[in-house]
Amino acid sequence: MRFTNYLLNISRLCSRSKHKFAEKLLDVVNKYNVPSISDKSKFLTKVSVLMEYDGFHELIESEKAEKQSGWDLKDSVEEFDVSLARKKFPSIVLGNSPPVELYDETTQQSEMKNLLSAESYKEFPSDSLGQKWVDPDDLSEHGISSGTRPSENSSILEEKGNVNASVISESRDENTFISKELKEENAYDWTLYSEDVTLGMQEKLDHKVSIEDSSKQMVPDSLLSDAFLDTSISCIPGLSKRQCHQLENCGFHTLRKLLNHFPRTYADLQNAQVGIDDGQYLISVGRILSSRGVRASYSFSFLEVVVGCEVAGDESQHTIDDVDSAGKKTIYLHLKQFFRGTRFTSQPFLRILQNKHKLGDIVCVSGKVRSMSTKDHYEMREYSIDVLKDGEDSSLCPEGRPYPIYPSKGGLKPNFLRDIIARAVQALALDVDPLPKEITQEFGLLHLHDAYVGIHQPKDAQEADLARRRLIFDEFFYLQLGRLFQMLEGLATQMEKDGLLDKYRKPELNAMCMENWCSLTKKLLKSLPYSLTSSQLSAVSEIIRDLKRPVPMNRLLQGDVGCGKTVVAFLACMEVIGSGYQAAFMVPTELLAVQHYEHLLNLLEAMEEHQPKPSIALLTGSTPLKQSRVIRKGLQAGEISMVIGTHSLISENVEFSALRIAVVDEQHRFGVIQRGRFNSKLYYSSLSSRIAAASSDGPSKSDGNMAPHVLAMSATPIPRTLALALYGDMSLTQITDLPPGRIPVETCCIIGNSQGFEEAYKMMLDELETGGRVYLVYPVIEQSEQLPQLRAASADLEVISDRFQGYNCGLLHGRMKSDEKDEALRRFRSGETRILLSTQVIEVGVDVPDASMMVVMNAERFGIAQLHQLRGRVGRGARKSKCILLASTASSLNRLKVLEKSSDGFYLANADLLLRGPGDLLGKRQSGHLPEFPIARLEIDGNILQEAHTAALKVLGDSHDLERFPALKAELSMRQPLCLLGD
Ligand SMILES: Nc1ncnc2c1ncn2[C@@H]1O[C@H](COP(=O)(O)OP(=O)(O)OP(=O)(O)O)[C@@H](O)[C@H]1O
Numbered sequence: 005m006r007f008t009n010y011l012l013n014i015s016r017l018c019s020r021s022k023h024k025f026a027e028k029l030l031d032v033v034n035k036y037n038v039p040s041i042s043d044k045s046k047f048l049t050k051v052s053v054l055m056e057y058d059g060f061h062e063l064i065e066s067e068k069a070e071k072q073s074g075w076d077l078k079d080s081v082e083e084f085d086v087s088l089a090r091k092k093f094p095s096i097v098l099g100n101s102p103p104v105e106l107y108d109e110t111t112q113q114s115e116m117k118n119l120l121s122a123e124s125y126k127e128f129p130s131d132s133l134g135q136k137w138v139d140p141d142d143l144s145e146h147g148i149s150s151g152t153r154p155s156e157n158s159s160i161l162e163e164k165g166n167v168n169a170s171v172i173s174e175s176r177d178e179n180t181f182i183s184k185e186l187k188e189e190n191a192y193d194w195t196l197y198s199e200d201v202t203l204g205m206q207e208k209l210d211h212k213v214s215i216e217d218s219s220k221q222m223v224p225d226s227l228l229s230d231a232f233l234d235t236s237i238s239c240i241p242g243l244s245k246r247q248c249h250q251l252e253n254c255g256f257h258t259l260r261k262l263l264n265h266f267p268r269t270y271a272d273l274q275n276a277q278v279g280i281d282d283g284q285y286l287i288s289v290g291r292i293l294s295s296r297g298v299r300a301s302y303s304f305s306f307l308e309v310v311v312g313c314e315v316a317g318d319e320s321q322h323t324i325d326d327v328d329s330a331g332k333k334t335i336y337l338h339l340k341q342f343f344r345g346t347r348f349t350s351q352p353f354l355r356i357l358q359n360k361h362k363l364g365d366i367v368c369v370s371g372k373v374r375s376m377s378t379k380d381h382y383e384m385r386e387y388s389i390d391v392l393k394d395g396e397d398s399s400l401c402p403e404g405r406p407y408p409i410y411p412s413k414g415g416l417k418p419n420f421l422r423d424i425i426a427r428a429v430q431a432l433a434l435d436v437d438p439l440p441k442e443i444t445q446e447f448g449l450l451h452l453h454d455a456y457v458g459i460h461q462p463k464d465a466q467e468a469d470l471a472r473r474r475l476i477f478d479e480f481f482y483l484q485l486g487r488l489f490q491m492l493e494g495l496a497t498q499m500e501k502d503g504l505l506d507k508y509r510k511p512e513l514n515a516m517c518m519e520n521w522c523s524l525t526k527k528l529l530k531s532l533p534y535s536l537t538s539s540q541l542s543a544v545s546e547i548i549r550d551l552k553r554p555v556p557m558n559r560l561l562q563g564d565v566g567c568g569k570t571v572v573a574f575l576a577c578m579e580v581i582g583s584g585y586q587a588a589f590m591v592p593t594e595l596l597a598v599q600h601y602e603h604l605l606n607l608l609e610a611m612e613e614h615q616p617k618p619s620i621a622l623l624t625g626s627t628p629l630k631q632s633r634v635i636r637k638g639l640q641a642g643e644i645s646m647v648i649g650t651h652s653l654i655s656e657n658v659e660f661s662a663l664r665i666a667v668v669d670e671q672h673r674f675g676v677i678q679r680g681r682f683n684s685k686l687y688y689s690s691l692s693s694r695i696a697a698a699s700s701d702g703p704s705k706s707d708g709n710m711a712p713h714v715l716a717m718s719a720t721p722i723p724r725t726l727a728l729a730l731y732g733d734m735s736l737t738q739i740t741d742l743p744p745g746r747i748p749v750e751t752c753c754i755i756g757n758s759q760g761f762e763e764a765y766k767m768m769l770d771e772l773e774t775g776g777r778v779y780l781v782y783p784v785i786e787q788s789e790q791l792p793q794l795r796a797a798s799a800d801l802e803v804i805s806d807r808f809q810g811y812n813c814g815l816l817h818g819r820m821k822s823d824e825k826d827e828a829l830r831r832f833r834s835g836e837t838r839i840l841l842s843t844q845v846i847e848v849g850v851d852v853p854d855a856s857m858m859v860v861m862n863a864e865r866f867g868i869a870q871l872h873q874l875r876g877r878v879g880r881g882a883r884k885s886k887c888i889l890l891a892s893t894a895s896s897l898n899r900l901k902v903l904e905k906s907s908d909g910f911y912l913a914n915a916d917l918l919l920r921g922p923g924d925l926l927g928k929r930q931s932g933h934l935p936e937f938p939i940a941r942l943e944i945d946g947n948i949l950q951e952a953h954t955a956a957l958k959v960l961g962d963s964h965d966l967e968r969f970p971a972l973k974a975e976l977s978m979r980q981p982l983c984l985l986g987d
Pocket of ligand 1: 534535536540563564565567568569570719743744848850851853876880
């Protein structure tokens with residue numbers, strides 16, 4: 005009885021294919037007091053069947069991952085395959101710092117423009133004939149039975165009365181294409197789908213649509229409205245109510261949402277790729293030849309699916325026997341999944357697994373391949389597999405188009421989404437594009453309609469790339485447009501508005517000359533132990549010019565590691581202090597705050613007498629309460645001219661008397677949101693202080709109610725144009741050269757086996773004997789049982805001290821107390837310790853010019869950009885420095901070797917992105933605090949961003965309030981509603 009009730013409950017819940025639920029069930033199954041193993045197995049089978057649970061793989065995989073975390077570490081490391089990514093996405097530019105000037109009027113036109121010469125443009129299909137209509141099997145899978153209409157569907161159809169039922173029955177015919185389907189649909193009554201459409205739309209839909217022979221012309225004229233993209237998905241032809249609900253439950257409420265569900269990659273159904281290298285990322289289409297679940301031992305089992313793929317034979321490498329007359333040969337991909345645990349070795353379970361893959365199914369497989377001992381056989385351990393269509397259908401893609409592979413969402417299967425999206429694309433109105441024609445023409449962009457067709461049903465890879473470019477352009481364009489529009493809204497007169505746009509169009513190059521600097525700034529400059537580089541000097545000039553203005557500066561100072569940003573910011577602070585105001589300098593770590601504080605004190609000490617001498621304070625989370633109270637009082641009273649600290653500077657109780665500049669170091673660590681908070685916090689606190697001062701008849705500044713200037717500093721080597729996206733409302737200053745005399749750091753990558761370590765230790769000893777100082781960087785502090793292969797800083801202290809007797813070793817990591825960290829760094833800086841074992845806490849800003857060597861343990865655990873930052877800790881003095889990257893596996897060496905070749909932060913940032921593999925270039929969201937760009941990869945799409953910025957300026961130059969572009973304004977308010985509300 006209990007058993008029957010339980011099954012009943014499950015069947016009620018069978019639609020919920022969620023891990024949690026399945027996990028619970030499995031637990032229950034285990035706990036259940038079923039007498040014999042075979043009963044238990046039967047029970048398991050029933051549970052699975054009833055649930056139609058399709059997440060067993062993931063469930064088991066996650067369990068496997070937990071149990072064996074790190075068992076195959078080397079698999080997680082991608083190999084460098086820029087050429088493949090580059091081939092797939094020609095618009096990706098991999099190179100040095102782009103020569104694009106931010107506010108230059110001479111906008112760089114990308115290479116795409118050439119691609120889009122008049123003729124090639126003509127070639128783009130205005131529709132996507134050739135794309136298949138809905139697969140009847142999938143219809144049945146999703147609620148439309150192949151013989152009869154689904155009940156809910158038929159009820160609506162009967163209700164509406166005048167539907168041509170041939171629409172659905174016709175769609176059952178195999179190998180029919182949408183053009184034909186749509187012709188068949190001529191008599192289709194659009195009012196059927198108007199239920200959920202807005203009233204206005206309803207009126208527009210009321211008349212019958214006469215559909216011409218082109219698929220695009222099936223869209224009623226009345227639908228060609230601005231709001232089309234935001235209409236309900238119920239306007240998609242042939243969508244049942246059930247499907248509609250399914251989609252809406254997963255967040256696809258509007259056509260826009262659906263159309264913006266982009267393919268994560270495309271499969272080349274012809275497998276045109278020649279030659280397969282070991283370790284290569286492969287996307288291939290083939291037929292399932294076998295699927296078997298194997299119980300290897302009491303607690304270990306695996307699933308092996310063999311897929312046979314016809315590929316173009318590389319005749320140069322093979323004998324005549326391998327390659328048939330058509331130049332094709334078959335390769336065999338063995339997809340393997342391993343399971344540990346007794347519950348995964350039962351026969352019913354293995355049968356369920358193996359039956360999930362039907363023999364003969366045509367599938368698209370992607371993942372990294374490894375050659376097996378038998379020729380033309382490859383193994384794939386981490387893979388994705390998508391069933392394309394059933395094996396009988398030989399006309400998958402008659403024209404050899406790239407086949408879109410969609411990510412699933414909220415339980416909706418990729419194939420289902422592909423079909424629905426195909427219908428949505430067909431229903432898409434021609435004139436959905438709110439961008440003015442002049443803009444699309446000038447910037448060589450696809451029409452929005454064609455871009456959606458191109459991304460979802462591309463004719464070839466180039467079309468997909470062009471489509472992607474247009475969609476990325478839009479993301480950037482509306483962001484820029486919104487920001488500039490908002491700024492213009494805040495200005496009263498036409499002149500001010502023109503002035504603002506001008507400022508963004510052409511930078512004032514003639515920076516203020518040094519004579520106008522205040523004497524404090526000049527004195528500090530004079531006392532520096534070096535001369536500023538020319539780009540440091542022009543950076544200071546540019547900033548000081550802004551500081552003299554009665555409008556708050558919002559500027560980003562950007563430059564590669566070790567280029568000398570700090571001193572530029574110090575000079576800016578002196579300028580403000582010299583004029584009788586205060587400065588705040590916020591950094592992300594206490595270590596850095598202390599370093600900057602001591603650095604500035606040293607510089608001021610060396611400076612010739614200046615009256616009054618600026619008073620500098622350090623305020624961090626570790627500042628004793630009593631002392632911090634005194635500092636806060638000093639700041640409020642104006643007795644302290646400058647405070648350096650961590651984010652405690654933005655805490656409620658810190659108030660300034662006359663704050664004029666806020667320097668925010670390492671912008672990326674704080675994020676855009678914190679920047680905003682800091683900005684307003686400073687504004688309000690300084691404002692409230694001034695109000696208080698005014699009411700108490702105290703001394704007040706003439707321009708007292710101005711918000712402070714903000715100078716953000718970033719060492720992250722982001723392209724100039726990327727900076728624009730992140731800091732669209734900011735001006736940008738770049739330091740492009742390094743201080744003279746810097747010798748590039750020699751980098752070498754070594755495998756971290758015993759021989760590799762010996763080699764590294766030998767180099768260390770040479771360095772120490774010749775007076776050098778060495779950082780040893782570790783991925784973790786303590787040794788962990790789960791990841792025994794990782795070297796740990798604390799654990800290694802003794803080993804290294806033993807090995808390098810006579811040279812003191814220090815330890816530095818994030819779990820140490822603040823004063824212990826300061827002390828460790830001080831001892832290393834002074835030379836008391838010659839070896840510093842550290843975690844990545846030193847990554848940001850730590851400056852020890854005499855450190856001359858860095859050895860990074862388990863270097864594959866770090867990203868390329870991160871290693872570049874770490875490496876920037878050495879090579880800051882006159883001594884030639886070395887950086888040794890010890891990799892755990894040979895396969896990760898390839899990736900790291902890019903650091904041997906280049907020390908250009910821009911190049912490495914781009915390479916880092918491409919190294920993550922071509923598979924996730926599409927459809928991956930930016931993480932963290934960046935604005936979300938569904939398909940743009942900021943670092944590589946910088947050129948598009950620059951054009952979007954210029955286009956936004958152009959549009960607003962033509963019409964400040966966008967009145968001339970109502971469609972654009974409507975689109976902007978859809979995308980950024982807060983922007984138009986003045987938020
Ligand atoms: N013009 C210069 N000539 C020689 N040395 C300089 C010059 N400018 C700065 N330096 C020195 O170079 C080192 C690095 O400077 P700084 O710490 O300001 O770099 P940074 O750009 O902030 O680097 P990071 O991004 O790594 O923090 C410091 O020791 C500094 O004293």
